[in-house]
Amino acid sequence: MPSDPPPAWVLTRRRQIGDRIRAARTHRKLSQERLAEAIGIDRKTVNRIELGVHATSVDHLLLIADALDVPLADLVR
Template sequence: MPSDPLPDWVPARRRQIGDRIRAARTTRRLSQEKLGELVGLDRKTINRIELGVHATSIDHLLLIADGLDVPLADLVG
């Protein structure tokens, strides 16, 4: 991790991605717990990703996109 603080746009983009994940999850009527079960993450991790407070890995984003049956680009675009 860089020693300098992250630029403001990084946490803002994480929140945008989290908002897209939440929207896709609620459209599919999945709880955070159910999505977590589908992708092998706990509910708290899903919650932190949706809030944009967790710097998640690309692997987790790929799993979430697959679990929601949406292209990754729809979540991060």
């Protein structure tokens, strides 16, 4: 049985986090493919995280922050 979609504010926050990840990634001149390789996920998942359509795990956020050399708090503020 599918669960209810998250509230709109959650989707908005996901997009904001994705925007910050994309900005940090492009600042580091990394492609989605390179970031994906660095953290052990596929490029499509990185794309979905950046678009805010993927409810990613805290573990992935920690790995992304580490790979981009930014504090996790900067991505999720």
